[in-house]
Amino acid sequence: MNEPTFKFAGIQMLIGENKQENIKNAVKLIDEASANGAVIVSLPECFNCPYSTGVFKQYSESLGSSETIDALSECAKKNKIWLIGGSIPEVDKVDGKIYNTCFIFNPQGAVVGRHRKIHLFDIDIPNKIRFKESETLSPGNSLTVIDIGYCKVGVGICYDIRFPELAMLYAKENCKFLIYPGAFNMTTGPAHWELLQRGRAVDNQVYVAAISPARNPDSTYQAWGHSSVVSPWGEVVATTQHSQDIIYTDIDLNKVTEMRSSIPVYQQKRNDIYQIINQSSTTNNTYH
Numbered sequence: 132m133n134e135p136t137f138k139f140a141g142i143q144m145l146i147g148e149n150k151q152e153n154i155k156n157a158v159k160l161i162d163e164a165s166a167n168g169a170v171i172v173s174l175p176e177c178f179n180c181p182y183s184t185g186v187f188k189q190y191s192e193s194l195g196s197s198e199t200i201d202a203l204s205e206c207a208k209k210n211k212i213w214l215i216g217g218s219i220p221e222v223d224k225v226d227g228k229i230y231n232t233c234f235i236f237n238p239q240g241a242v243v244g245r246h247r248k249i250h251l252f253d254i255d256i257p258n259k260i261r262f263k264e265s266e267t268l269s270p271g272n273s274l275t276v277i278d279i280g281y282c283k284v285g286v287g288i289c290y291d292i293r294f295p296e297l298a299m300l301y302a303k304e305n306c307k308f309l310i311y312p313g314a315f316n317m318t319t320g321p322a323h324w325e326l327l328q329r330g331r332a333v334d335n336q337v338y339v340a341a342i343s344p345a346r347n348p349d350s351t352y353q354a355w356g357h358s359s360v361v362s363p364w365g366e367v368v369a370t371t372q373h374s375q376d377i378i379y380t381d382i383d384l385n386k387v388t389e390m391r392s393s394i395p396v397y398q399q400k401r402n403d404i405y406q407i408i409n410q411s412s413t414t415n416n417t418y419h
């Protein structure tokens with residue numbers, strides 16, 4: 132077996148209320164990750180604004196007139212890296228709806244993917260946390276698969292990780308690496324963050340990365356942090372605590388092949404009993 136290995140970096144950045152400062156911080160940390168050899172880098176969910184339904188509209192931007200997208204495009208091009216641009220509140224120029232959107236850039240700086248969070252984070256855990264993204268956001272309707280040359284990568288945003296069907300569809304599309312910019316909190320983070328990543332990784336025999344903001348004591352939403360990468364075997368191969376940090380790991384595609392040949396669940400699926408079907412258009416390559 133001689134599959135390629137490549138370096139991934141996840142940026143666990145501190146996010147505040149000042150959009151320009153957030154963008155500046157993101158660019159500085161991406162430059163650092165690239166200088167340390169990362170060829171693919173991911174930012175966290177809502178990296179240019181506070182994670183709060185009350186402010187998404189005010190911070191929202193559209194492709195074609197977005198200082199955030201322009202800065203990320205320039206940064207990907209300068210560093211010649213693949214960039215999974217966390218997420219930002221995106222307003223659609225045609226329908227006016229706001230989405231929680233991850234823009235993805237190739238090493239030439241072109242937007243090659245746009246993942247709009249499919250499953251909105253609507254939860255109510257009595258006396259702990261109530262959050263309703265659907266108060267201001269609309270859900271996306273398609274999967275996002277990017278071929279980065281080394282392998283195909285499937286992208287989800289935060290709550291999307293709770294839906295095994297999405298990860299299974301990505302595996303069916305032959306993705307070997309799933310990346311979820313996310314922002315779990317102090318209630319769900321300790322309970323589910325790592326468990327879900329390990330579950331998605333082992334079920335689908337893929338690498339899984341989940342990249343969080345750093346915890347900001349001044350924020351109304353306290354992010355769990357603990358950005359991590361999990362191998363197809365289910366081991367946590369990179370992680371951190373809750374402060375600003377960059378995590379690095381070598382994504383060794385031999386590990387995917389080894390796992391798939393030693394425990395061949397894909398050949399053992401009982402498609403005569405159950406099936407998982409993609410009913411969306413897998414990727415939408417026309418952006419406005």
Ligand SMILES: NC(=O)CC(=O)C(=O)O
Pocket residue numbers: 252288289290291293313314315316319320
């Ligand atoms: N923020 C999210 O979308 C999801 C989350 O925090 C959770 O599922 O828990």
